[in-house]
Amino acid sequence: MSEVFTDIVLGASWTVLGYTLLMDTIMFTLVLLGARRVAEARHWKGAEGHGEIFASPLTPAVSLLIPAHDEEAGILDTLRAALGQRYPSLEVVLVDDGSTDRTFELVAERYRLTEINPRRTASLPVNGEILSVHRATTGDPLVVIRKSSVGQKSDALNAALNHARHPLVCMLDADSLLEEDALLRVARPFVEDPDNVIAAGGVIRAANGALTDRGTVVEPRLSRNWLVRIQAVEYLRSFLLGRTGWADANALLIISGAFGLFRRDLVVEIGGLDHRSLGEDADLVVSMLAHQQRAGAPHRVVFVPEPVCWTEVPETLRVLGRQRRRWSHGLAQLLWKHRRMIGNPRFGAVGTMALPFFLVFELLGPVVEIFGLASVALAAGLGILDLGIAAVMVGLALAVGTLLSTTAIAVEVLTYRRYRRGRDLLALVMAAVVENVGYRQVHAWFRLRGLMAALARRKPVWTAMPRVGFSGDPAPAERLVPLG
Amino acid sequence: MSHVLVVDDDPVIADLVAFRLSRLGLQVSVERDGEAGLAAARQLRPDLVVLDWMMPRMNGLEVCRALREDADADLARTPVLLLTAKAQEPDLERGFAAGATDFVAKPFSTRELVSRVTAALPPGSVSA
């Protein structure tokens, strides 16, 4: 056995370990900062003035844009929740993106749709064919656009943007459940600071397992599926991260496509959503920031640290893998498209902090992780691995990872307390431990494949996730209206 | 004795309204969400319904429309008073289109509420 080769393998293992610890430390710092801010915000509870915004004539009207492809299971609930938002003035623009099921028929029947001549407010390019435009005759502010699908959510959203008439647009996934005040909370920054705010987003959580009733979450509960539980922890953690320095430094990039609010004129100005992008939501935020920065115009992207939207997350590894591959692919596209911004101080904290962080830890993370696992395996195979040292190091990495998630859970308990049941909290803590063994590695593999797909410039495909719907037939558990 | 049904998801408001109306010598029932409110209206057949607009399960407008479309002609004619913070011009239009008899805008005054309830009930229903 060559001495050099042994050194390389061992060196690689150590590098990977160091990288993992560094990443966890950075994340932990961010989580702590976030926790501090959340705790601070708690003291203000009740003194923020939501009521005023609800009743103010200065509150801008919102167009809720909902792309739907084969969503018959949950579409009526989603529409009901959207139209039932506690918000002074809104319209819903639903795009039936080539559904082959009864999505359109259900909506047409419930809202007594009538066909109208389309009233377009913008002319963004749309690849699919617009088949017809309808309006509700039940008095609900609902417009439905039927178009042929080209397999892209961005295309459906651009079609909706062409017909939206209000100054703010909110993009909503058809499988999301909104809290009643969701729009009001996320629109608040626009009302208060209309000259500067260009986008705002809120906290998104995993909805699976929650007790729901026709489109609203009655009581959040945790699913019995471990994959879902781990994702619930992931969501808690990542939104707590988003709550931190990123937003304060005006470096917030990800306003999730599951629930984000944007200034319509700006979205139209930059040409709508990028057809080629798989991460159209993140790409939109970065493009808007870049556009404003180049134009020398003021811009703030605001993160509202309150849970507003509950989304259905994948329940099987296969679907999860598809989703995460797509995300990673989208991130790679985004970083490549905006590569001139990375490290560029002209773009402020987005250029110097956020984009480099995403590049080094999000995009390249899986490469290092998989590489590290391989080298450890190799070292073990060659018999040059000191099992004692390896065990201690792996243990340390595991502990730090768990600490990260536990902190996120602690913040949840100390502040929002959306999960009321003790056993849900216990399950969350267990999931936080389990996540580090197995899930994390499989996840890295999914992301790596997404990155490779991006490198191979494979044509992106938007595949919808199979939906269970939110209030269908009761599935196996003791819940009233389970998510399955 | 006239019977008033109060439907509001905010227990503090619902209780306050119920108390003030009961002091007028009216019989008052309280429900906490739209669905329960509609069921109670069908069962109790009140002389007047005081409805919040924004409620879980079924909002005030939906309850109002359901009442107006009820097969029972008497029930369909029940006066409905919307008690809501949504009282700008387009909201008034939507509310009246859904069949509301009258509006009380939040923030409200209990005296105004009492006057409007008295006006919406047949003469002589209110003792004070």
Place this chain on the structure above:
Amino acid sequence: MTVPLGGALLAGAAVTALIIVLLVAVAAVHLVRSRRAERDELRKRRLMPLVHAVLDDDPVDSIPLPDVLAAPAELDAIVLDLLPQLRGSDRETLRGLLAERGVVARAVTDLTARRSWRRGRAVSLLGSAAGTHHVAAMAALLADRSLEVRCAAARALGKAGDPGAVGHLLHATAGERALPKGVVGMALLDLGTTVLPVLRDALTDEQGTARGLVAELLGVHGDPSAAPALEDLVRDAGEDLGVRRSAAVALGRIGSPTSTEPLVAALTNSTDPRLQRTAAEALGRIGDPTATVPLLAGLADDDIAVRAACADALAALGAEGRASLEEVADGPGAAAPVARAALDELDGPVRRPQQAGAA
């Protein structure tokens, strides 16, 4: 190798200990909070009859004062919750109760607290509970070092209802510790119509941001006496576009026919599609049929949003506008689709293109 190994072991142990401490804390807090929430709920329910009695017009047996004063602190929470939902004499009664209980005095001391959230909560409380007393102390917080406190102070001044706060609020839109425009706007709106004369003066006196905001507010109030000054703003091609747009929106809301001329000029001569669109929308709101011809011309504008706004405005001009719109809708021109869409909005039967190829 042993030194890093020892370090790692130590670090691992420390992290694990931290996790355990955290978990225990979480469990404890969860239990305590759940119990306390239940207890508070119960106490509040017990206190409700007291609040009802206080608010009763014509108490059968008037509540002796000590009862109200001796009630636990939860009473304040209920009253503060209820206060913004009530107005008139009910609000006065509750304000009096809070003052009696010393809640207001405590908040006044808290205005200078070290923690920003204490100052913020105190000023919010005074805004809803203290009426026009303490306005000077509240206005001082408009220059607070924390943005959240400044916003809370502005909101509170709006609720307190003292017209004298207008100047403070308008000046707070500029400078190093500026307040976001919307927060100031909502506060000014809360002050109601008594402040209209001050706002009209501000339209000519104030600077950029403040003027646009004032124009918007005068429109929301629908103040006809402000129309001439707003018309001047719309006419002034050298004026900031944002201010001109706000003025145009305001004129639409005020609805005076004298505004038709400057709005038509803005629609026809401006090169900013957003100003053109707002002008068209305002013309629709005013509903003066003399705007028909320029709006018809607007149907051929390059900008799709301007075309749609012109069509909607024509539909709102009554019989004359509608007739001309119908003519366009049935014709072969490029403007036919927008015209048909606008007519659909009027709830009429849905119109289809009549000639093949017309759409």
